[in-house]
Amino acid sequence: MKALAARRHHRFAPAVLLLLALLVTGALYAALAPSQATAESTTAQDVQAGKALFAANCATCHGVGAVGTSETPSLVGVGAAAVDFQVSTGRMPMQMTGPQAEVKPAQFDADQTRQLAAYVASLAPGPSIPSAEAVDPTLGDASNGAEIFRTNCAMCHNAVGAGGALSEGKYAPSLWSTTPTQIYEAMVTGPQSMPVFNENNITPEEKRDVIAYLVEQREGSAGGDPLGSLGPVSEGVWAWVIGIGALIGAAVWIGAKSS
């Protein structure tokens, strides 16, 4: 103790104390934070809690009972998958109207999202949230997924999922930070401009293959920085500005009289 007391004025003492405090806080959080393992089953309490959340946060636009208005869609029958996708990606609740709802930090935590989904799913049957196994990329066949993605998805979302432009300010988003569950839900529910790809069009196994392909793209390209995978636009800018700029610089250096 005496040794500690003697060094309490050491110039590293504040840093050491701070580090210790951070470690303790982190350990406490890990021990006490609510776990997310209970997402599978929904109870009547979830539906009740979801109804209250819906009335407070969603009913202004989607109407009491989620029946929609002339401006907003009815949510009866969209299923838990649609709610989980829209709320967990932060698209809903929408911050403002625009060409399309943007991704933003999710406003509700996992429990609240589950409650909202349970409430909307209780209104009418619809696509449910896929199980962890249904979206596990390690169980999918990336090569088959690539073939399906190329025909059904790549024209909007780009060959490796980098996203792309649609009309009048709308766009197909990049899929690089979308979770496998969200990718699956988007295919089943067809959010916003995206068409629906139901289980007869692309089977659940094929959807998992697509997810496997997309997750594999996150490893990046073997050729180095893909420059956003946007093809000739970003590659052209790089070649013309950096490449030709360096060549011009070299030509000026070679041609300049040395002193």
Added chain:
Amino acid sequence: MNTPDVTTHETGREVTAATPADTFADPGLPDHKDRLADKDPKASRRAELQTVILFAISVIGTISMMIVFFTVPLDGTTAGVRTQNLALGLCLGFALLGIGLGAVHWAKTLMSDHEVVEERHNVATEPEDREQAVAALAAGVKDSGIARRGILKGAVVSALALFPLAIAVPLVAEVGGDWNIGKFRHTLWRRGTRLATDPTGRPIKASDVTIGSAYHVIPYQEDIPEDVRPGTHGWIDEKAKAIVLMVRLDPAVLKEAEDRKDWSHDGIVAYSKICTHVGCPVALYEQQTHHLLCPCHQSTFDVADGAKVVFGPAKRPLPQLPITVDDEGYLVAQSDFLEPVGPSFWERLK
């Protein structure tokens, strides 16, 4: 021939006196300025050392590349290939850059930089050389006797003139290969051909197509001739004409022409996926606006209104495939497209 006049200017410009007012005097070359390395032996040694370092960078780059090549193994992952590419590329880059920079730096700092002028020589050859050449040619002609032997002259000229045909005729005849444009008028679709998913090839039931769905469609392989089924070479050509995009719309928003009322089934419409502009696959379907976009030139078609053009360079709506359902509930074509699919060609409507 002439040897170029080489003059070395050591002293710089010559002074010209009594210049007329309306002409400019030739200012000559600017004075030669000695570089630091020319005057100061220390600077010279420094430049030499810098050049040596640059070449040494190249040597290190080359040796490192050999080391990387043999020691960084490929583990089969994307990241592994990327790491090896990066290491090899950097080493190769330094190996070449070192030589390049070293050579330029050497030339700029140490090699002689005295200005040198090379005067232009006459373009024409000397008269006596020309006379000699003409005489040699005339002697050759006389020696061959071609002027006396008329038939021989004719034979040589014919042989040389005809030979290029051996190259030109196959070359021209192979262009295009196939002049039968009739095949652009027809696709694989026939009465009763089932619609199947692309690329998985499963036939589609009408009940599978929910509102808002978009199906990329090919003809079902059991319903098309064997020599053009998926996996054959003929399939590639035929698929390119036969691809279809099928969507189901709320019947309330679907506008249909009177003569096409029976071409759809319960809000399900099928259109050729080949743009009428230059033939890209029109496949970007916006579910909410019912607009179908072409990725190449942004032609936009309204699927809810006969696929008419609402934006872009395309001139004609996409051809519609008339569909219906068979006894088992599968979607089938009523017939082929009633007009040629894809971009215009001269004889399209003949």
